[in-house]
Amino acid sequence: MTGTKIASTAAAGTGSGPFLLDVRGLSKTYRSSDRTVEAVRDLTFGVAPGELACIVGPSGAGKTTLLKCVAGLLPPSGGEVLLDGARVLRPPENMAVVFQEYGRSLFPWLTVEQNIDLPLRQKKVPKRRRRELVAEALESVGLADVPGAYPWQLSGGMQQRVAIARAVAYEPAVLLMDEPFAAVDAQTRAELEDLTRELWRRLGMTVLFVTHDIEEAVYLGQRVLVLSAAPTVIMEDTAIDLPAEREQLATRSAPRFAELRAHIYSQVQRAKTYHRADPAGRPADPAGDEADHAEARP
C-alpha cells in the first residue's frame, strides 16, 4: 500500500477542536481482588459534530471498554471524555447506544412500541410528541407494521432494527454503536449498514461505530481509527475519501475502496502486536493466535 495516497495519522491521538466528542488521555484498568487488566492505556481522539467515525481493532482490544467509558457507563481510570465541552460522568441525556446483543438490549415483556417509548418517557417527552417520535422511528427502519409485537416474535435483524429505532427516536446528538450487526446475516447486515448511513445523513447525528469488520468500517465511515491490542492506544487515523453517496456493490468494487481496505487491514495486522514502547510495531505473528476477529470479509 502506498502510504502517500492515504491520508492517515499514524498513532494519531492528535486533536485540536472543535470536537463534539473529545476523548483525552483515556485509560481504564479493571481491578479485582485477584486480577488486574489494563484494557485501555492512553486514548486521545476527537469526533467533530455530524461526523461518522468507525473504530476497528483486534478482539479484546478494549473497544467495548472505550464505548462504555464514552457513554458514561464505566468510570475511566484516567483521562476524561468531554461531550460538547462538559465532562461525561454519567450517561448523558443526548447520547444513545446500540449494543451488539439486541437479544439482551430489548425488554421482552414490552412491545416494540413500548421499548422505543421507554427512554422517551424517562426523558419526559410529552405524550403526543412521544407517539410521533415512535411512529417516525418505526417508519424509518421499515417496521411501521409491527408496533404491537413483542421482540421475541421478531427475527434477529428486525430486533436490531427496533434497537436502532429506539436510539433514533431518542434524537441523540451522539450515537454510539458497538458491533451492532455482528449477529445478523450478510444481507440484513448490508441493509442495516445502509440504514445507518441514511439515518446519519438525514438526522445529522454524530456517530461512533465500533466494528471488527474492516470492510464495514471503510464502507460506513468518513474516518477509521485503528486500535492496538490491549492495553489500547490509537494506532492509526485514516480519512475515508470515498464519495458520500455509497452503494453496496458499486462502492465495494471501486479501486479506492480496495486500497483503503488493504491499508486498514495492514494496520490491523500491525495493531495485533503494537506496543507503545515499540511504535514501529513488531512483525505480526504469522500464526496469529488471537485477534483474527478483526479481518476483512472474504
Ligand SMILES: Nc1ncnc2c1ncn2[C@@H]1O[C@H](COP(=O)(O)OP(=O)(O)OP(=O)(O)O)[C@@H](O)[C@H]1O
Ligand atoms: N468487567 C471486566 N472486568 C475485568 N476485565 C474486563 C472486563 N471487561 C473487559 N475486560 C477485559 O478488558 C479487555 C478489553 O475488553 P473489551 O470487551 O473492551 O474488548 P473488545 O475490544 O470490545 O473485544 P471484542 O472485540 O471481543 O468485543 C479484555 O482483556 C477483557 O478481558
Ligand SMILES: [Mg+2]
Ligand atoms: Mg466488544
